[in-house]
Amino acid sequence: MKKIVLTGGGTAGHVTPNIALVPKLKESGFEIKYIGTYNGMEKQLVEDAGLDYIGISSGKLRRYFSWKNFSDPFRVLKGYFEAKKFMKKYKPDVVFSKGGFVTVPVVYAASKYKIPVIIHESDMTPGLANKLAIKKSTKVCHNFPETAAYLGSKAVHTGSPIRKELFEGNKITALDMCGFSANKPVIMVTGGSLGAENVNKLVRKALPELLKNFQVAHLCGKGKVDESLKDIEGYAQFEYISDEMKDFFAMADLIISRAGANSICEIAALNKPNILIPLSARASRGDQILNAKSYKKQGFSEVIDEDTATAEDLVNTVNSVYENRSKYIDAMKKSAGTGGVDMIVDLINSLVK
Structure with a gap:
């Protein structure tokens, strides 16, 4: 052998x-x-x-x-x-x-x-x-x-x-977990297993506007659930999910994510329109910024700077990406990698x- x-x-x-x-x-x-x-x-x-x-x-x-x-x-x-x-x-x-x-x-x-x-x-x-x-x-x-x-x-x-099981998710399972309707598009927000404090703050500031047109499933990281937002209709928070990740991917119409290489490769392989908020160069060697720039250049993603972005910037970018989602999906489908x-x-x- x-x-x-x-x-x-x-x-x-x-x-x-x-x-x-x-x-x-x-x-x-x-x-x-x-x-x-x-x-x-x-x-x-x-x-x-x-x-x-x-x-x-x-x-x-x-x-x-x-x-x-x-x-x-x-x-x-x-x-x-x-x-x-x-x-x-x-x-x-x-x-x-x-x-x-x-x-x-x-x-x-x-x-x-x-x-x-x-x-x-x-x-x-x-x-x-x-x-x-x-x-x-x-x-x-x-x-x-x-x-x-x-x-x-x-x-x-x-x-x-890419893990084979990520392509085998059940959208209905995730909708039930979140208490969401099947008639309104879903944004999934993820900052990795530990969460991303700046991404969480930005999304929560934008929440009133986002919830007018979308439902939001927020994977916010251990210890980062905001109890004051737990009963808002159309918004579901989770510290972390593992086995159900494939179902959340299946449910998501648009993803807001950090730009870690493994995460964004999974997003692209699943052809999910996305907005990347890379970790600042102040807190890393700058690899996420380079990753995000490449994905934008290839037509897979839009990119927001966590140091300067406002809630209004995020809402406008979400609306633009969703309206033009077919453009991003087509670019990812044509990719060889x-x-x-x-x-x-x-x-x-x-x-x-």
């Missing part, structure tokens, strides 16, 4: 694309192992998916000063030797890395034994972990056409692996001796 090691961790965006590959990999005859940190958030997600999980030591790779910068290199080195020991014993045919700081020792250990490595870069520009790992990779899959310029001959434009499971698994198979 062919053997593959999947790796990725730190955020759900580094794990769920790996899990999206699993059914097709099993269909192709692969035995699958997953390497992550000892007790990272990826551990539960991977074990829930029924995969064998191997934990290794890991330290975060930082561009800024922290006292942990003095100890974390030793954790990374320990992780490298743990990964190397596993590679020597398991002898995988190929490694697929989705990114996150845990992947660097795994990729370097695979390279030590000349095991082919495929990396997937979600964002427009590679993060620090992938920058280090790309040197030891065989091929690098990417989401955005512009990313190829950073990758050279290793680049393969595949789009992101909105669901890369088949392309990635074919690439993996091509590297197995």
Whole structure:
């Protein structure tokens, strides 16, 4: 049987694309192992998916000063030797890395034994972990056409692996959960599993105007439900949803979202008209801003600046996108990079001796 090691961790965006590959990999005859940190958030997600999980030591790779910068290199080195020991014993045919700081020792250990490595870069520009790992990779899959310029001959434009179940949602299930009517369009607002405070504030300021023409399903993040708004007709708040996400996607006529690469790839693959509010460069390395600009350029999205947007700006953009929704849907349908499971698994198979 062919053997593959999947790796990725730190955020759900580094794990769920790996899990999206699993059914097709099993269909192709692969035995699958997953390497992550000892007790990272990826551990539960991977074990829930029924995969064998191997934990290794890991330290975060930082561009800024922290006292942990003095100890974390030793954790990374320990992780490298743990990964190397596993590679020597398991002898995988190929490694697929989705990114996150845990992947660097795994990729370097695979390279030590000349095991082919495929990396997937979600964002427009590679993060620090992938920058280090790309040197030891065989091929690098990417989401955005512009990313190829950073990758050279290793680049393969595949789009992101999208979970099959996201295409199988039940609109009625989500409408019932929200207490919504089937006769009025629905906006879904999402800021990721932790929510997005600035997005929440903007949407709630715009709520009186939005509710005139739309119903709003708001995934606002843990601890961010506004009790004063709980009884407003046409507005439903949830801290977080998991299994029902496919149903909410099916229900949504328009989505307001942050611009994390994994989230927007799912939105595009499902052909949902959308407005992106990227995380400010003050709070990140600016990757969400680049992601959002690319999606606007490709005709998939409209973009709002969270630092300057008003409630009126949001309402006007919502109305414009909804009125012209067919334009955005057509652009997403024509895209070659909105669901890369088949392309990635074919690439993996091509590297197995």
